[in-house]
Amino acid sequence: MTQTPSSTSTASTSTSSALTQSAPSALQTNQGRTTVADGVVQKIAGLAAREVSGVYALGGGAARAFGALRERIPGGTQSAGMGVSVEVGEKQAAVDLDLVTDYGAPIAEVARSVRRNVINSVESMTGLQVTEVNIAVNDVHLPSDDEGQQEPARVQ
Amino acid sequence: MSDWSSAVAAEVEAIAAAVLTCPAVAALHGGPLAQTVTLLPGRRIEGVQLTEDRVRIGVVAAYGAPVALLTAQVHAAVRELVGGRPVDVHVGDLQLPEEQPQALPAGSGS
Known part of the structure; x- marks a missing residue:
């Protein structure tokens, strides 16, 4: 008796949410649910974006200024999730990235590679479907930006 | 009381x-x-929480x-310990290779 109404109700939900049902997720099973915290997706996306050549750094101006400050504090590290904000649901995730590209790297191509790498990494490691990766390029790192720091004083 | 808590512990x-x-x-x-926690007399075990059905x-x-x-x-590790209850797994963080165990307790800031 009780089986029949429950099976009809699942049938109706599967038709109403056909989009989410069409891609069955490994995260929801009869043996229990699996949930992934925002911070996990943030770290994976941050590392994946940083790997791509042409990406100089992640984060906007303010975030990078705080990151530089944090690095100077003993025991402080630059956070892997800097410049990355995510929204994570039960089956899907969306990622927003702020990044700085190297001068000379074609930005459209960098963005395409970053998007591909982030989607690959997050989907393979978490099983979440990535719905979108929004990329904001905040700055271009010029080779001359390094000169003041890298070269020691010309006369000693 | 102590029987119950020691059995749960x-x-x-x-x-x-x-x-x-x-x-x-x-x-x-x-x-x-820190919601996934078992509170016992005198101590707490973080990361495991039992209810009757989950x-x-x-x-x-x-x-x-x-x-x-x-x-x-x-799931494979706990299957024989949970008596057929569904097991919900929450991945709360990711340990990066370069990350040392944190010097300061997490969660005090965020």
């Missing part, structure tokens, strides 16, 4: 120990606001292990 400790044997698990994790487990994933693999390992 033994069960929770067995589950926590089994979860920590999984190679994909770096540590147990209390989840957001088991909740919070973990920190080791870097490089896909969540699906981690979940499979956790």
